[in-house]
Amino acid sequence: MIDIIIQNYEKTKKEILVDYDKDSFFENWQENETWEVSFDVMKTKNNSYTFDLIDYESSILWDGQEFIIKAMTSSAQGQSVSKSVIATHVYYTIQDGYQYDEVTGKKSINELLSHIFKAGSRGFSWEVIDGNKKFITVEQENFGNANYLKLIEEILSDYDAVVIPDNRHLTFIPRSEFGMKTEEQIRYKYNTDSVKFDIDTYSLKTQIKGIGKKKEDETYYFSPITYTSPESEKWGIRVQDPVEDERYTISGNMSERLKKDLQDYPSISGTVTLKWTINPKKGDLVPFIYEPLNIKTYIQIVGIKCFPMIPNKPPEVTLSNTRKTMTAILAMLAKKGVI
Structure with a gap:
């Protein structure tokens, strides 16, 4: 122990x-x-x-x-x-640091991390591991003027990255390279009798407006733009709170932001209750088999709550709630008439 x-x-x-x-x-x-x-x-x-x-x-x-x-x-x-x-x-004490300066233009993940920590390391070190060259340069507008944690969260979103903290050393890798595919399966009537999918449409929206920066004469660099999702044909027009962000001076960049921010699909998360302890690691892809709903797929572990002081108590596992995986599961549930 x-x-x-x-x-x-x-x-x-x-x-x-x-x-x-x-x-x-x-x-x-x-x-x-x-x-x-x-x-x-x-x-x-x-x-x-x-x-x-x-x-x-x-x-x-x-x-x-x-x-x-x-x-x-x-x-x-x-x-x-x-x-x-x-x-x-x-790791989360990193929010106590602040980078006031801003940068704009096509930037690599390394350039943005260098910009953040240029204001002071606060005892943190970092590295980017990208052997397969998955990270690309991303157009940034006024990146900065926020605490370190908020800026890192922007990086994770923009570059589809995962940060792995080891005390004060941070390793950034592409999300697609996070975790290992394992054969330690989660299977109905084998090591779980309970599978729970929480599905709701409280936050489902199909339209969003974006408002960028104003010039000194109080006119905008570009007129406010509205993005309407193709899902509006199914769900109708449901308006999400607008994005008002003075970092944006180019309409195309705002359009990409709106497409990313708009939640035009039901919110879905999955959890399982296990019968005995398995040893999943963060980010692992495990075979998830649930015959009653005809679900058979690899699914990523994105959350683990464990009780290491209680012998043989299984962990509570949160399964991937990425749009790609959970949309496929949603389709299976609909086909089975569960929803």
């Missing part, structure tokens, strides 16, 4: 945590969204020193990675004092 080590904010003291609620401990990773650990602990004679180290901005060192306590609830009942902790991976 891996030890949990608590380190104070000043990084002058650290100690192994004991007497915490092992059943409460979990690690949760969701691709490009979150990576956190959480647990509950009550102060005892054995852990009183370590308990006092648990505070906002203190570090939790777990499985070779550093997490920073960002949310904590302290409570007391009689003589008993306890804390409930949520600690986010140190």
